[in-house]
Structures are given as C-alpha cells and as structure tokens.
Amino acid sequence: MDDNEKRTMTLNLTPREMAVLEELAAKKDLSKTGVMRLALRLLQAVDAKIQMGQKLMFEDEKTKEKSEMVLI
Amino acid sequence: MQESRVYLVKSATKQLVEASLLDEVMDRHLAMWNGSWSAAMQAHCAGRVLRDKPEDHHWDWKWKAGEWRPLLGYHSFAITCEGELQGLMLVSDLKSARIQAQFGKPIVYVEFVATAPWNRPEIQTPRYRGVGTVMVTAAVELSWELGYRGRIGLHSLPQAEEFYRDKCGMIELGKDAAHQSLMYYEMTDKQAEAFRLGH
Numbered sequence: 001m002d003d004n005e006k007r008t009m010t011l012n013l014t015p016r017e018m019a020v021l022e023e024l025a026a027k028k029d030l031s032k033t034g035v036m037r038l039a040l041r042l043l044q045a046v047d048a049k050i051q052m053g054q055k056l057m058f059e060d061e062k063t064k065e066k067s068e069m070v071l072i
Numbered sequence: 073m074q075e076s077r078v079y080l081v082k083s084a085t086k087q088l089v090e091a092s093l094l095d096e097v098m099d100r101h102l103a104m105w106n107g108s109w110s111a112a113m114q115a116h117c118a119g120r121v122l123r124d125k126p127e128d129h130h131w132d133w134k135w136k137a138g139e140w141r142p143l144l145g146y147h148s149f150a151i152t153c154e155g156e157l158q159g160l161m162l163v164s165d166l167k168s169a170r171i172q173a174q175f176g177k178p179i180v181y182v183e184f185v186a187t188a189p190w191n192r193p194e195i196q197t198p199r200y201r202g203v204g205t206v207m208v209t210a211a212v213e214l215s216w217e218l219g220y221r222g223r224i225g226l227h228s229l230p231q232a233e234e235f236y237r238d239k240c241g242m243i244e245l246g247k248d249a250a251h252q253s254l255m256y257y258e259m260t261d262k263q264a265e266a267f268r269l270g271h
Binding site for chain 1 (some may be wrong): 074142143144145146164165166168174176177178218219220221
C-alpha cells in the first residue's frame with residue numbers, strides 16, 4: 001500500500017472526550033484530526049523510548065522537581 | 073516516498089542545476105554517506121585537533137537512521153545532485169513552540185541537518201550552494217502539510233547561526249543550557265509565509 005494513501009476510521013468519543021479534543025485543537029491550532037494524529041505519533045515515540053529502557057520525566061522549571069510519568 | 077525537483081547553484085559555473093529532494097533517507101543515501109561523504113570528512117579531520125574539526129564530524133547517520141525509521145513523528149530528507157549525496161536532514165514533529173506568540177503550538181523541529189563536506193566553504197570551494205535553503209524550505213513545507221502553519225524550530229551549531237538568523241529570518245531565542253548551550257531559533261507562521269514567498 002502507498003505510504004501516503006489514507007484509510008478512514010470512525011471514532012466515537014464521549015462528550016467529555018470530544019470537549020477535550022476540541023479544547024486541544026484550539027490550543028494547538030490544529031484540526032481535531034491533526035490532534036489525534038499528533039497524539040498517535042507522540043505515543044509511539046514515547047513507547048519506543050520506554051521499550052528502550054528510558055523514562056518519561058517532567059521537571060518543574062521553577063523548583064526543578066522531577067516526576068516520572070508511568071505509561072501502561 | 074516523494075521526490076521533488078529542487079535547484080542548487082553549481083559554484084564552478086554559477087548556474088542553477090537540477091537536484092532531487094527525497095522525503096525519506098533510503099539505504100542508498102546511507103551508503104553514499106558511508107562512502108564519499110565520510111571519506112571526505114575523515115580526510116579533512118585527519119591531523120586536526122577537535123576544535124578545528126567540523127562540529128558535526130562525529131554524526132553517524134547510519135546509527136541515527138536505525139533510531140528514527142520506525143517512528144511516525146520523525147521525517148528524513150536527502151538531496152542528491154549529479155549522482156552524489158549533497159545533504160541530509162532529520163526533523164521531528166513532536167515538539168512545541170517557545171516564542172510567546174505561539175507558545176505550546178506544535179512545530180517541526182530540525183534535529184539534524186548537514187551539507188556534504190565538499191559543499192562547505194570552511195573545507196573547500198563549495199561544489200554546490202543552496203543545500204541549507206532547500207532543507208529549511210522542506211521543513212517549512214512539512215510544517216504546512218502537518219497543519220503547523222510553517223512553524224519550525226532548531227538549535228544551531230555556531231557556524232550556521234548567521235544563516236538561520238539573517239538568511240532565513242528566524243528569531244533568536246538565546247543559548248539553551250539544556251542543549252549544549254546551542255543557540256535556539258524559531259520561525260513563526262508569518263515568517264514562514266514570508267520565507268515561502270521568497271523561495
């Protein structure tokens with residue numbers, strides 16, 4: 001299959017999920033589809049790092065406090 | 073994989089020559105990098121102390137390729153001209169903007185970009201000019217395709233700062249302590265529009 005060929009899927013979201021998607025789309029200046037595609041690419045990249053034994057960390061810019069996000 | 077026709081300036085004749093921009097670095101490009109590119113870089117670096125070597129002399133594109141290839145958020149580009157590899161670039165689309173006006177919005181981030189050793193003025197009279205401009209244009213175009221409105225960002229090696237600031241019109245946001253103290257640059261959607269019109 002051509003790598004640029006697109007396939008269609010239907011996504012059913014709860015009202016709350018849809019509200020978050022709409023909020024993120026506005027915040028990120030993306031379409032709702034754009035947000036979902038970005039989320040997929042991001043999850044794949046994070047998962048690949050975790051598979052390699054790396055950790056996903058967040059650091060508070062002011063306090064420098066670090067916290068680890070554990071993905072399932 | 074998509075191939076686009078682009079143009080470089082051949083220094084010897086000062087004429088525009090047709091080149092190919094591919095939106096995927098393939099094994100044949102890595103073989104070219106491992107061959108003539110690496111050989112030219114090693115020849116230039118032989119006998120020089122570290123500070124006199126090009127800042128990217130240690131970049132291993134074959135190793136980098138193994139890391140990025142399976143990932144959807146990474147995109148690689150190669151430019152070939154007259155049968156030789158002239159430039160390589162790796163970008164990601166997972167980072168967000170730092171400029172206040174577009175803070176938090178996604179950007180295409182240039183992870184690595186390099187022109188072949190024979191195109192660098194600090195090594196020899198360049199065979200071709202314009203590789204950097206073609207690569208920045210490709211990053212901006214990808215940003216448009218992804219819905220990022222042309223926004224891009226990158227950390228620049230010191231010798232390329234002038235190019236990004238003056239030729240590309242990117243905003244300089246200071247040295248980044250978290251990134252080897254390299255200068256960080258960003259292009260806004262409006263700057264990207266102006267850049268596209270000019271190229």
